[in-house]
Amino acid sequence: MTFIAHIRQKDGKIQTVQDHLVEVKQGAEQAGEKIGVKYLAGIAGLLHDMGKNTDLFRNYIQEAVANPDAPPRKGSVDHSTAGGKLLHSLYHGSGTTLESKYTAEWIANCIISHHQGLRDYVSPDKASPYMERVISRELDQYEQAKVEFLKHNPPDQLDHMFEQATQELQQYIQIINKNKLPRIAGALLIKYIFSCLIDADRTNTRRFEENETSTEEIDYKLFFQQSYELLSQHLSELEHGSIVDTPINQLRREMSRQCEQFAYRPSGVYTLSIPTGGGKTLASMRYALRHAIEHNKQRIIYIVPYTTIIEQNAAEIRSILKNDDMILEHHSNVVDDKDDERHEGDEGETLDLRKKNLKLARDHWDRPIIFTTMVQFLNTFYAKGTRNVRRLHQLSNAVIVFDEVQSVPVHCISLFNAALNFLNVIGRSSLLLCTATQPALDFVKYKLHFSEQPEIIENLDEVGRSFKRVDLQDLTRDSPSGWDAEEVSSFIQEQMREVDSVLVILNTKTAVRKLFEQLIEVEWLRESGVQLVHLSTNMCAAHRKEVLSGEYGVIPRLAKGERIICVSTQLIEAGVNISFDCVVRSLAGLDSIAQAAGRCNRHGKDKVRNVYIIRSSDEVLTNLPEIQIGAEKTERVLQEFKDDPSSLGDDLLSSKAMSRYFEYYFNDIGDKMHYPIPKLEQNLFDLMDRNRYYVDAYKKKHDCKPEVVNHYAIATAEKYFEAISTNATPVIVPYGEEGKELILDLNGEIEPGEMSELLRKAQQYTVNIYDQELRALERNGDVYPLLHGHALALREPAYSDDFGVESKGEGAWEPMMI
Incomplete structure (x- = not known):
């Protein structure tokens, strides 16, 4: 009997559950291996869709494909819980070690959550949503799914993988303790494993749907070497320019040279305090390319506060490196995020094919050079759902340049420092904080762990x-x-x-x-x-x-x-x-x-x-x-x-x-730096760290410790997280002929491959509009839906050459950082 993971829309071809599980396992292992969590991620991939090995799910998916305009109710067949339930039952029972319990909880949470977002281990209502899912929930045909899975994946094979995964976890607990990182580092490592699973699952599904048999691997080192040579050539041309001998230009050249020399140092957390107008963009790229070549990094990522900087810096780098396809700009999310929000009963497959095409098309930072905003960076670590966290593993083994780092939202400072410490110590990335106005991030309570002698530029006062x-x-x-x-x-x-x-x-x-x-x-x-x-x-x-x-x-x-x-x-x-x-x-x-x-x-x-x-x-x-x-x-x-x-x-x-x-x-x-949540009278940092208040509340209610060894309230933290409180909706605007043509293109039926390119292009024609302004536009009939309601477009009369969107209102601080 064949159990079905996916049915291709074009030709009705079936992807079996076992094929999908093995391929997702391989993809998750590849992403996890970059930082030494190959088995933690691989087991999550192998078990994530075990629940599709049932007659119930096979009937469900066949009915959905036969009736695309009226698919079965979303979540009516829960296939995501079974794999986590099996793992927990095997490795979390009495007689298992503490390390085994930690490992089981980390992996099982990723499995049961891969259609929503990670669950709380201990929640504000003094319960454990994680335990309720893996212990209390009754699953129809669970035994059938279990028998079918173990037929293809023998228990001794799973035992060996789990033993390796436990060793990986033990190693990282030692690293976290040695570097005196707070417990939030463990929560972020769970999110990293989750990221490996989500990206592998979504990528494998897209490749099957598009009948993509293989993809050409990017030779990162070759690209970085070629880019370094082009940058060096550009800098040489600047040196021979007509105003080369001005004192300012001589100083710019010297600081750029210091960046190159500094790149040979080991990966760490460094600062680049070049004064405004000192040539920071090219100097930091010189450091990034040289460091990536010397230390075998896979990606260079620029994190900037405002979309304006992305537009200008990316254009400058593109003009020098002459390879548009290798450089990605990620501004705001053009399509509506509501499908990524957690809903009760969302454990099933999303079989509205239009929605699936949108999900498959979304960016996941698969280019060697990426320009994005501080908000998108913070969302990758802390925002709800699966869309943002999918990108997290792409931040490992990278050179990450934070431009104008003083612009970190104040309530996110502790979370920002935790993310950077994680990326350096665990993610094996090198971090460069650039600004002429360096904030004192190492003098706050949850401080950033700078490397020894972190400043690149010598004699800063004299340079100033x-x-x-x-x-x-x-x-x-x-x-x-x-x-x-x-x-x-x-x-x-x-x-x-x-x-x-x-x-x-x-x-x-x-x-x-x-x-x-x-x-x-x-x-x-x-x-x-x-x-x-x-x-x-x-x-x-x-x-x-x-x-x-x-x-x-x-x-x-x-x-x-x-x-x-x-x-x-x-x-x-x-x-x-x-x-x-x-x-x-x-x-x-x-x-x-x-x-x-x-x-x-x-x-x-x-x-x-x-x-x-x-x-x-x-x-x-x-x-x-x-x-x-x-x-x-x-x-x-x-x-x-x-x-x-x-x-x-x-x-x-x-x-x-x-x-x-x-x-x-x-x-x-x-x-306020720890992200206070007034409604809970708690702060978000502690929810992701020790979660002391709710663990104590649990003990008082139940008169015992929680059954779980992890205490993170990840889902609650994600529910309340916003990098900037925008209350804004992205709207595609008809600016110029290209903007108008883009809206027309998005108003029809589009293949997933085309969708990715259109959505990337749409970022350049998107404005984030506040709720009160959006309501005014709606009353005037100035906005209308695209992509079957998943995106919005603005009518031409509501967009002017002088002001852009014609909607007045003070609102809150404008979302320049999205």
Whole structure:
């Protein structure tokens, strides 16, 4: 009798359960072997779909394929529990060792959860959802599934694999203890094993569905070697450029050289504190490529705070390496995530074929060079469901560059540090933290474990003085209640009498739009022929790219010496290679002000230019507490600088001033760094660490210890995790002919192979829209569904060349990081 794992949609061909289990085992082992968890991951793969070895499931899948428009109820046949139940019964009973119980719980949780997300071992309701699943749940035809599985996979073979898996776990417990990592490292290792299983399962299913017999393996080392040679050639060309001998360029070359030499050091956690405008992108890529070649890394991943930086940096690297297919940009998730949320009864196969095509098409970071955002990085470790965690194993044995690392969301700092410690100690990756304003991540409670002498750049203070190109002018005391749009407009007019370009950065989209509309109406601007530009994340990535660097964009116009005023949110203040004669920055954190200052006199054309700090009365910061706290601490530093400049190195942008600011800021933030969950009166870090509160509550209720040896509340932590609280929905917008054509393409029936490429392209034409703004657009009939309701598109009248999405509303902080 043949038991069925999948039936191919095109031709009705069957993939047997045993074939699928063996192939997924092999894929999971390959991913796990990178860090030494081959058997932990392999057993999860071998047992994950054991429950499909039943008459019930065979009837279920045949009925679903015969009736695609009305498939059986999702989850009506539970096939994911059986493998975990068998494993737990074999290796968690009385007389088994503590290590055996740990191993069984780790693997079994991955198996029973592969259609939802990992279960809690101990939950807030003083129970163990894990034990309820592997012990209490009655499964129809479980014995049939068990007999069929053991017929193909003898018990002695399984015993041998489990013994090897237990040794792998013991080794990592020793490593975790030796490196004094908190227990959350164990939870992240479970997630890594889960990632190996999910990716192997989804990949094998896609290959069967697309009848893909084999895939060409990427020769990472060859690609990195070729890329290194191309980068070296590019740097050599720059050295022979017309302005090669300026002091700034000489210093850039020296810092780039130091990055190359540093790359020969062992993998670790390092810092690169190149000042703004110091050539950080190419210097860090030089380090990454050399380190990847020397230490056999499989991937180089750039983690950046804003999509704007992805667009610019990826374009720069692509132009040098000349291999688009090997470089992936991952911004936001274009399709709706709701199918990845856990629902009771979701233990079965998803047999709505349209939904399955969407799931199979999603990116899983399978390129040698990846550019993505801090939010996507944090989601990979902590977000709910299976979609994000699938990518986690791709972060191992990699060089990971964190650009503008000071932009880590404050409530995620402890979780961020835990993820980086995991990747370095367990994931065998080398981590490089880049910023001109390094936060003190090793002075917080759950600190980041930097390597010995982690800074790449020598003589940092001297380098900082050499790069000084601006003076900060504090105008916040001129108007304690702040300037409105009209007053800011008048100040800009004064500056434009002396300079050719001004950049104004405000904290909210509403304030930016109000100032832009004020400037449009003023007579002096219309008569002077000054170009006025607006930038915010209401504009899609392709739109912003055109405004900044297109044929008639801001950057080429500035290069020609044209007169320009640019009004923007903070998306422009980090990673955008652009230079204005004057910058006006609304009061915020000193690190943000320093980044804004990096857009002024960037290339040292003039000896020194002014950056003005103002207070805007048009900003409502009620929903932006981190910006509000940052502004307060900046005010404190500004006052101290006024009283005694020498105590802060006679420069508001000095490392002393920045350290003082972060000291005040982190002291004020306190426990907020551990991701507090007000509804539970707990913090997310502890749920993933010791879970003390709920373990104690369990003991009191049951008058005994939990039956499980692991205590992590992983599902609860995932339920409450959001890197940034956006309440936003991705909407594909009709920007330009390509955006309109893309929407038309997505409105029809699409093969999975085509879907992947279309969804990647759609990232450039997506805007994240807040709930209240989305409701307003829906009332006006300006949004409509694509992909059978799994994505949304915007109608043309609701998208403008000036502002992008035409929807007003203060909302919360805009999701630039997605």
